Amino acid sequence: MRSYLILAMCGLYLIQYFVELTWLRYVVVALALIAFVGSAPKADPLPRLLGFFMMGLGIVLEMGKGTGVEGISDGLFLILPLLCLITLAPLLSIPLRFGGYFEAVALLLKKLMQQPKKLYAGITGTLFLLSPVLNLGSVRIINEFLDELKLPSMMSAKSYLVGFTTAIFWSPYFASVSLVLHYLHVPFTQYIGYGMVLSFLSLLIGNVLFALWQKRNPMVVESTQSHLLDNKIRNQLIRLVFFVVLLMGSCLLIELATHWSMIVIVCLISVLVPAAFAVLPRNWEKMRPLLIDYRDRTVPLMNNEMMLFMSAGMLAFAIKGTALAEGVNSVLTGFAKESFFLFALAVIAIVLVLTYMGIHQIAVVGALAMQLQPAELGITSISLALLLLLTWAMSTALSPFSGLNLMVSRFAGISGVQVGLRANGMHMSLVAIVGVTIISFIS
Template sequence: MRSYLILGMCALFIIQYFTQVQWLQYVVFTLAMLAFGGSATNADRFPRLLGIIMMTTGLIMEWAKGTGFGGIIQGIFLILPLICLITLAPLLSIPLKMGGYFEAVSSLLHRFLNQPRKLYAGLTGTLFFISPILNLASVRILNEFIEELKLPSAMSAKGYLVGFTTALTWSPYFASVSLVLHYLDVPFSEYILYGLGLSIMSLVVGNLLFALWEKRNPIRYDVNTSEAFNRQHRTRLMKLGFFVLLLMSLCLSIEKLTNWSMIIIVCLISMTIPLVYVFKTKNRQKMTPLFIDFRDRTVPMMNNEVTLFMSAGMLAFALQGTTFANKMSTFLTSLANESFFLFASAVMLIVLSITYIGIHQIAAIGALAMQLKAEELGVTDISLVMLLMLTWVISTALSPFSGLNLMISRFSGISGFRLGIKTNGLHLSIVAIIGIAIISFVA
């Protein structure tokens, strides 16, 4: 029942986006609050408690600002595109599972088992390509296929985090990119090359650091790696790369032709691509269980995300224009006028301090994105977007409460606190320093 509620809310929100019917807005708002209540009830203890606190605080603050019921609806509607994104984007995993792409990836990684640096490059490279469209599901699915390799804990912890976080800076299928671009009103087509630059830089730094680490901590397997990597596997990998490029090209083309919100475009594509596969009669029987699994398992599993994202979004909207937010904006603006490096470092430290205690990035970075103005800071819109994206990456990787950290911790057996600071701290520090240096030139 909860799945139908969330999916119905997403469908009606997309319809309301195009029709702008007033009464439908109230229906969507009602469904959104019911979805939040149902998700919070079934969420894990900590996300449930934090979500209720953030939502209650946000509602009270927005009401106290004098905006009333209309302000609350506006706050919820500002975050609903993101809820639709995280709900509908996993539909893209259905055609990928149908195509046997992950078996080809597994075969490739098996081939490099006795070559740790190539294996690590294959692991991070695979996540670089599939994470942009599959989000956290990419880590879970890839782990299922290579679990029998028994990778050292440190290697999997480094590889999963480095590979996955590359997508946070440029993929329109991610909350980080879609939310910041949405709030700062920057077209995805203008930003993508800068985001890809940060992503590739992080990937290169991660692989260089692993090469140095592996030199001091040699990894050797006494196994036969003669498993065939045939032409069929190679063809499937090429098709996987083409599939990713096709999706990104579609996003860019539709945005340029229509000027629709990138989040809405991604949601429409996520629903349309699997339906195209259904038109083939031979695919229907195989795809039916995958659609049922999406409805009965994938959507209900998003309790934590729906609870945290919706409450954090409401809180971020409510913070806009408050005395605290205005003082923070004034402080950061004065720092930016003194030194861009001080300003960037302050933004990272503020967000990291907030997220390290469990509050989601959406609340911290969303509030900053709505409050800060590039022209007042003396920087370009692109540089502000890049800084907030880089901050999102660092805080996601370091926070022991982030969904990424919790998942990788479970797979690698390394605690969330050690995973961020000890295992990947050097990589994140170097990426932050180089990233700020690059952004300062763009500014």
């Protein structure tokens, strides 16, 4: 029943985007609140605690500003696009599973078992390709493929985080890109080139650092058999690349033609692509179990995301216009007038400290995106977007409270601090230095 409630919320939001009916807006907000409360009992203890804390604080701040129910409604409605995104985007995994692409990826990685550097490049490269579409599901899938290998903990921690965080810089299917570009009013078509550059550089730096680390820590991953890639598997991998490129290209073309919100475009594509597969001859019966699994397992398991995303979005909206936000804005504006590097360092420090304390990236980065004005800072909107997404990627990798860090620490069998600072501290530091330097030239 809760799955239908959440899916109804997403469907009605998409309708509201085009028809703009006031009463429908309130209906969607009400459904979102019901979904939030309904997710609490089945959410993990930490996300539940943080969710209620951030939601409660956001409501108190809105009441303190005198906006009352209207302000709370606005705050919840502002985060609804992201809730729709995280709910509907997993639908894209259905055509990938149906097409046998995951099996081709598994065989590719098994072929590289005896060559750690190539295996690392294969893992990070696969995550680079799949994460923009599948989000955290890509890490789960790769870990399932490699679970039998018993990779060293540090190799798992390094490869999973390096490969996954590349998508945070540019994927329209990620909350990071969608949120920041949405709040800063930056068209995705203008931004994607810059985001891709940072993404490729992060991937390159990660692989170079692993090669150096592997020299100091020689390792052999044993394989009991040889896996050769036949033409069928190669063709599947080529089709997988084409599928991802086609999805991203479609997003760009639709935005150019319609000027719709990129989040709405991504949600529509996430629904229409599986629907197109389902109507093809003889596909429906094979896809039906996957769709049922999505309804009965994937959507209900989004309890943590519902708690964190909705509450963090509410808090980010509530912080805007407060004395604290104005004070932070004034200080950061002063730094920006003195030096862009000083401003960038301050932004990175604020985000890392707060997310390390357990505040979700959406609340921190979202509040900064809504509060900071590029014109006052003397930089372009794209430069600010790049900086905020850089800090988002850093905090996702380093904070022991982030969903990615928690997942990887469980897979690797080490603490979140070891996964973040020890395994990936150097990588994220170098990415930050390179990224800030590049952003300074285009600001």
